[in-house]
Amino acid sequence: VMNKIIKEADKFEKNQRTGADQEAQDDADAQQNEAQSPAENQQRGMAQSQQPQQQAPDQQGTDEDGEPPVNNQEGDSKTSVAKRLSSRVGAKLQETRAKLDQKLDEAEQKRLEK
Numbered sequence: 001v002m003n004k005i006i007k008e009a010d011k012f013e014k015n016q017r018t019g020a021d022q023e024a025q026d027d028a029d030a031q032q033n034e035a036q037s038p039a040e041n042q043q044r045g046m047a048q049s050q051q052p053q054q055q056a057p058d059q060q061g062t063d064e065d066g067e068p069p070v071n072n073q074e075g076d077s078k079t080s081v082a083k084r085l086s087s088r089v090g091a092k093l094q095e096t097r098a099k100l101d102q103k104l105d106e107a108e109q110k111r112l113e114k
Helices: 002-018 024-031 038-049 078-113
Strands: none
Touching: none
């Protein structure tokens, strides 16, 4: 099940990068998934919804989290910029992992209840 979720997440990420028509992809996925169990479809949907949306920083100088862009401070070395970016990405990754683990636990509980 985890491999399936990872594969779907990769496919979703690739679609985001290539700018493919997401609705057409969703329709194709829905037809392909009709034969699969509802729990698998639910997990697949959750994996896709957990993918962070990439947004360019807006004109006010903040990113999607409302924080100033990491390279905005004058006189910063590339190393300090990289460290700040790395720590923010790491925190975001931990948060996303925790949410996915929780969703997997919930799905496993539902499966065991049946």
